[in-house]
Amino acid sequence: MLIIKDISNLQLYLTAYENRKYSIGFVPTMGALHKGHGELIKKSKNDNHKTIVSIFVNEKQFNSKEDFNSYPRNKGLDYDFCSDNDVDLIFEPSAEEIYNKDETILKNTNFNNILCDKYRKGHFDGVITVLNKLFSIVNCNKVYFGEKDFQQLKIIEKFIKEKYKFLEIVSVPTKRNEEGIAYSSRNEKLSKKQIQDFVSFHQQTVNFLKSLEKSFDIETANQRAKDFIMEQNIEKLDYFEFRNNDDLTTNGRVSDSRLFYAIYKGNVRLIDNLKV
Ligand code: PAF
Secondary structure: OEEEOOHHHHHHHHHHHHHOOOOEEEEEEOOOOOHHHHHHHHHHHHHOOEEEEEEOOOHHHOOOHHHHHOOOOOHHHHHHHHHHOOOOEEEOOOHHHHOOOOOOOOOOOOOOOOHHHHHOOOHHHHHHHHHHHHHHHOOOOEEEEEHHHHHHHHHHHHHHHHHOOOOEEEEEOOOEOOOOOEOOHHHHHOOHHHHHHHHHHHHHHHHHHHHOOOOOEHHHHHHHHHHHHHOOOOOEEEEEEEEEOOOOOOOOEHHHEEEEEEEEEOOEEEEEEEEO
């Protein structure tokens, strides 16, 4: 497995494989790799000749310096994880390698003012800005993202359709542990007790979903969701609501929707979405 930190060496590698008409799969990450990333890597390895994983904690998508500084970083473990998963190349650039001093931040105009965009202003601007950079550096055929960050996935799908027409985006279902919670880098920041509470909240949410009348429209389901969440012991909540799978509006039947939530345990923000 190769570890490359600068763009020029990465491009030498890519040119060699382009000439041989190899297909390249790309998994962009911010490190702190876990089984969720493992699923993306597995899919990419299955679909392509070579798989590249980038590790870059992108400051431009964090809302505070504190959140950026405390984001889990597991360099050595990440290398082992990639090697165990037969990744061909890790691209691990510095911020200087990626951004110019006066970098222009792209403005996301899709699926905004709802869900995470409503509570993390500018977050998705940072996400598409770094992906724009990475896609222009890592000339790949397919790129892989998880459904756990569903709004991010939808925004990137649109962005790729508008700007990178020849790039194929592949979405991968959320990987969950045996208790049902989604693997996430932020889970590492939870105490044992917080994990137990989170598992219990998640399981009650799953039961609520099972008990919900599938013929409801989304607006009615959202009334029920409000009643349910009021009874839960949540320290802080950004949203807990159903939205349509396709356009993330609250139009249509609940059977075509997902339940999205963002809650806090201590100062750790946890998001998930469950397909109805
Ligand atoms: O989902 C993530 O880990 C990040 O938002 C991404 C897509 C790697 C961009 O920094």
